Amino acid sequence: xxxxxxxxxxxxxxxxxxxxxxxxxxxxxxxxxxxxxxxxxxxxxxxxxxxxxxxxxxxxxxxxxxxxxxxxxxxxxxxxxxxxxxxxxxxxxxxxxxxxxxxxxxxxxxxxxxxxxxxxxxxxxxxxxxxxxxxxxxxxxxxxxxxxxxxxxxxxxxxxxxxxxxxxxxxx
Amino acid sequence: xxxxxxxxxxxxxxxxxxxxxxxxxxxxxxxxxxxxxxxxxxxxxxxxxxxxxxxxxxxxxxxxxxxxxxxxxxxxxxxxxxxxxxxxxxxxxxxxxxxxxxxxxxxxxxxxxxxxxxxxxxxxxxxxxxxxxxxxxxxxxxxxxxxxxxxxxxxxxxxxxxxxxxxxxxxxxxxxxxxxxxxxxxxxxxxxxxxxxxxxxxxxxxxxxxxxxxxxxxxxxxxxxxxxxxxxxxxxxxxxxxxxxxxxxxxxxxxxxxxxxxxxxxxxxxxxxxxxxxxxxxxxxxxxxxxxxxxxxxxxxxxxxxxxxxxxxxxxxxxxxxxxxxxxxxxxxxxxxxxxxxxxxxxxxxxxxxxxxxxxxxxxxxxxxxxxxxxxxxxxxxxxxxxxxxxxxxxxxxxxxxxxxxxxxxxxxxxxxxxxxxxxxxxxxxxxxxxxxxxxxxxxxxxxxxxxxxxxxxxxxxxxxxxxxxxxxxxxxxxxxxxxxxxxxxxxxxxxxxxxxxxxxxxxxxxxxxxxx
Numbered sequence: 001x002x003x004x005x006x007x008x009x010x011x012x013x014x015x016x017x018x019x020x021x022x023x024x025x026x027x028x029x030x031x032x033x034x035x036x037x038x039x040x041x042x043x044x045x046x047x048x049x050x051x052x053x054x055x056x057x058x059x060x061x062x063x064x065x066x067x068x069x070x071x072x073x074x075x076x077x078x079x080x081x082x083x084x085x086x087x088x089x090x091x092x093x094x095x096x097x098x099x100x101x102x103x104x105x106x107x108x109x110x111x112x113x114x115x116x117x118x119x120x121x122x123x124x125x126x127x128x129x130x131x132x133x134x135x136x137x138x139x140x141x142x143x144x145x146x147x148x149x150x151x152x153x154x155x156x157x158x159x160x161x162x163x164x165x166x167x168x169x170x171x172x
Numbered sequence: 173x174x175x176x177x178x179x180x181x182x183x184x185x186x187x188x189x190x191x192x193x194x195x196x197x198x199x200x201x202x203x204x205x206x207x208x209x210x211x212x213x214x215x216x217x218x219x220x221x222x223x224x225x226x227x228x229x230x231x232x233x234x235x236x237x238x239x240x241x242x243x244x245x246x247x248x249x250x251x252x253x254x255x256x257x258x259x260x261x262x263x264x265x266x267x268x269x270x271x272x273x274x275x276x277x278x279x280x281x282x283x284x285x286x287x288x289x290x291x292x293x294x295x296x297x298x299x300x301x302x303x304x305x306x307x308x309x310x311x312x313x314x315x316x317x318x319x320x321x322x323x324x325x326x327x328x329x330x331x332x333x334x335x336x337x338x339x340x341x342x343x344x345x346x347x348x349x350x351x352x353x354x355x356x357x358x359x360x361x362x363x364x365x366x367x368x369x370x371x372x373x374x375x376x377x378x379x380x381x382x383x384x385x386x387x388x389x390x391x392x393x394x395x396x397x398x399x400x401x402x403x404x405x406x407x408x409x410x411x412x413x414x415x416x417x418x419x420x421x422x423x424x425x426x427x428x429x430x431x432x433x434x435x436x437x438x439x440x441x442x443x444x445x446x447x448x449x450x451x452x453x454x455x456x457x458x459x460x461x462x463x464x465x466x467x468x469x470x471x472x473x474x475x476x477x478x479x480x481x482x483x484x485x486x487x488x489x490x491x492x493x494x495x496x497x498x499x500x501x502x503x504x505x506x507x508x509x510x511x512x513x514x515x516x517x518x519x520x521x522x523x524x525x526x527x528x529x530x531x532x533x534x535x536x537x538x539x540x541x542x543x544x545x546x547x548x549x550x551x552x553x554x555x556x557x558x559x560x561x562x563x564x565x566x567x568x569x570x571x572x573x574x575x576x577x578x579x580x581x582x583x584x585x586x587x588x589x590x591x592x593x594x595x596x597x598x599x600x601x602x603x604x605x606x607x608x609x610x611x612x613x614x615x616x617x618x619x620x621x622x623x624x625x626x627x628x629x630x631x632x633x634x635x636x637x638x639x640x641x642x643x644x645x646x647x648x649x650x651x652x653x654x655x656x657x658x659x660x661x662x663x664x665x666x667x668x669x670x671x672x673x674x675x676x677x678x679x680x681x682x683x684x685x686x687x688x689x
Contacts, residue, residue: 033193037222037279038234040254088195095192095286102293109300116297123293131286134194149199155274158230158256165257 020132023087024055029169030090030135041169042152043088043135050080057168058086060157061148067157073166084139086150095131099124192287196280199226202270206245213240220278223247228274230256233266245270315635316371316606317531319362320627322351326362332376332631334529337471339372340490342634345527346379346391348535349627350423350460359616359627365606368638373604375597375632378616379575380625389626390458390537390567392523397575397628398456398537400567406445407547409564416443423460423535423563432466432557434671437663438504443552447566449543454570456537457510457522457550460563463530465677467558469670470501474655475639479647482639501659505555510538513549530681533562539569557674575628576619584613603633 023030025044042058045068056070065075066084099120106116137147148154157163200208208216217238225233225247231254238249248267254260318330330347352359359378365371381389381397388400405421411428419428420443433439449455478485507526511519523538540548548566583594593612596604606612618625655662 033195033281036195036197037220037224037281038236040224040232040234040258040260088197092192095284095290098290102290102297106297106300109297112300116293116300119296120293123289127286127289127293130289131192131284134192134284134286149197149277152258153226153230154199154277155226155228158228161230161256169258 020129021085021087021091021136023085023136025087030087032092033089033135036089040152043086043150045084045086047076047084048082049076050082051076058147058151059166060151060153061144062156066144067151069166069168071167073163078144081139081144084144084147086137086147087135088137088150089135091131091135095124095128099128192284192290193281194284196282197277198280199275199277201275202273205276206240206270216278216280219280219282221281222279223249224277225251225268225273226275226277227272232258233268235266236263241267247273247276315367315369315529315531316373316631316633317364317366318347318349318376318629318631319364320349320352320629321355321360323353327351328532330534330629330631331529331531332363332373332629333633333635334527336634337637338486338489339634342372342374342632344630344632346395346628346630347532348391349629350535352627354618354625354627357618357620359618361614361616361629363606363612363614365608365610368608368640370636370638371606371610371633372635373597373606373631373633375600375630376580376614377630378578378580379628379630380578380618381573381575381628382622383624383626385624387570388567389573390456390535391628392456392537392539396539397573397626398539398567398569399571399573400456400458400537401570403458403565403567404447405565406447406550408444408446410444412441420445420561420564423533425533425562427461427533427560427562429464429560430556432670432674433667435664435667437466437555437557437667437670438660439556440553441556442554443561443564445550445552445564447548447550449546449548449566450568451544451546452542453568454539455543455548456539456567456569458535458537458563458565458567459508459510459525459552459561460533460535461508461525461559461561462533463528464558464560465530465681466555466670466674467502467505467528468530468681469673469677470505470655470666473646473666474501474652475637476646477648477652477655479645481647481649485652500657501655501662504659504663505558507554508559508561509553511551511553512540512543513551515544519551533560535563537567577630578616578618580614581617582615584615585611608638 023044024046030044031039045056045058047054047066047068054068054074054076056068056074059067059069059073061067064078066078066081068074068076102124103117103120106113106120109116137150139147148156221236223235223238225235227233233251233253235247235249235251238247238251240247246267246269248265250263251266252260252263253266315334315336316332317328318332319326320329321327329349329352332347333343333345335341336343361376361378363373363376383389384399386401388403390398390400392398406417409415409417409420411430413430416428419426428443430441475482507524509524510522512522514520522540525536525538527534527536552561552564579598580594583590583597585593590612593604596602597614651662654665
């Protein structure tokens with residue numbers, strides 16, 4: 001009995017400390033997972049740098065600079081980057097909806113809801129949190145060079161590129 | 173209703189499996205790409221529907237179908253070209269030399285771990301719902317359970333007043349604690365409510381009978397206690413399926429039982445046994461048995477047919493306005509009749525065992541009329557698929573004994589002394605009410621005037637089933653009337669449905685036991 005109470009408290013405490021991944025990407029900007037393979041743009045990036053917070057499409061990551069575009073292209077010196085979060089696709093909210101639906105369906109279990117209800121509420125919440133991190137890659141927890149593959153130009157900025165012509169992907 | 177819920181769960185499982193996709197992006201230099209083995213390339217083509225070729229000048233080809241040629245030095249297929257500013261050009265067939273490609277990108281789509289978890293949750297919930305829908309009458313039920321030490325572990329040894337499903341049916345019940353052992357002159361009995369029921373317990377007393385060395389004491393009916401100087405197994409035991417002697421010669425929990433008849437649930441079967449006896453001695457037939465779940469199923473089916481009127485029917489029963497609950501059905505299913513072959517070769521009924529309860533095996537004795545032959549033929553007659561027989565033996569009876577009644581000395585609840593519960597159990601004008609998950613430990617002190625005692629438990633009370641929604645979905649007054657008025661016809665009609673669930677019932681029943689966490 002005491003052990004079960006302890007487990008419940010630990011589970012709730014874990015939920016309190018965990019939270020869903022957030023992004024500043026405008027609604028509808030990110031592709032669905034099924035369409036990422038044909039998306040010709042970079043992922044959404046939120047860069048916290050010494051210049052402040054800079055968000056937009058990740059254009060390229062080079063040895064000394066990170067290139068981000070919104071209305072225009074901006075270069076941020078790698079030395080100035082404090083942290084960075086790239087979001088590659090839209091994780092959606094269907095797991096959260098599924099958790100709600102599963103909890104409602106579990107009501108059909110009668111008294112067994114005492115088991116299946118918490119399973120859905122706690123387990124579903126953890127699954128939703130886990131899901132929100134599926135499309136997310138963070139620096140410094142990930143190597144900066146490895147994040148280049150989520151840029152519009154994973155090979156680096158082309159030498160002949162007119163930097164003034166680069167604009168971020170327009171929201172769908 | 174069941175099919176709609178099933179569809180809902182299938183939809184939920186598909187929803188969880190399909191919506192939470194994740195993407196694993198990989199980039200390769202052209203040189204790395206050409207080194208991929210043919211099998212790996214085929215696998216990649218299957219997993220990544222699109223291939224992106226990032227060109228050195230910043231343009232991008234997105235291949236929707238692709239292949240590689242010339243020993244991997246070219247990629248060809250239908251693709252759309254995007255220039256460095258990502259202006260799109262119409263799709264057409266392209267062949268690219270890998271020497272002009274900076275990077276190749278694939279995106280493998282798979283299910284998220286979150287989707288897997290959700291699918292597992294959906295499966296568990298669906299299984300639980302399916303269990304409740306398909307076997308609502310297999311849920312653990314039947315009165316308080318009593319656990320007593322057998323010297324090693326606490327063992328389920330008795331269930332109290334199984335037939336008392338309403339206040340008007342309150343009754344006392346004596347159960348043998350055949351495997352019960354005391355510990356330093358103390359007997360601890362753990363009483364549990366393990367079902368979705370309210371138990372109303374008037375008293376729980378221990379009846380102890382002094383026992384000489386190598387002797388056993390058996391109870392006949394609820395009130396006569398016989399001392400036996402020797403207990404002998406049968407010489408043979410023949411059931412319809414063949415020799416069942418190994419199953420019934422020891423009280424070891426290995427039971428002989430049969431499946432219900434496939435055409436009529438009231439069909440009878442017989443077991444024929446033979447014993448060696450010494451003429452002109454007194455004997456009693458010892459039978460250790462419990463019911464199968466067929467009678468429980470019938471009771472719950474009666475509740476189901478009462479449906480939302482179950483409260484009304486139970487109230488009517490309390491007012492004696494209707495016959496006792498399913499009593500005619502009970503008569504048809506019946507108990508175990510014990511018969512001996514007379515001198516005229518005819519089978520003569522010596523007695524019957526009809527104590528209810530599918531949980532604990534109880535040990536009974538039926539005293540037999542004086543025997544004259546050296547061999548005794550016994551026939552047990554019962555409804556097929558209704559009884560589980562653990563042990564049959566012939567006990568030589570020496571004398572009738574009187575038990576000593578012991579009241580509980582201490583009652584513990586959650587390891588704390590509960591003097592209020594003790595007071596309720598000691599005052600026969602009051603009752604102790606227990607709810608699902610409740611557990612009480614009752615301690616009794618044995619008199620020290622005798623070295624050993626045979627233990628019996630007498631409990632009195634009644635219990636109220638919690639009517640479950642799944643039961644009342646089958647409300648049908650016509651079928652209910654059939655159960656009361658023409659039970660034989662009802663047993664025939666319900667045969668097929670019972671046969672369908674019978675195999676899983678015992679397992680479902682024990683798994684549905686309610687225990688407070």
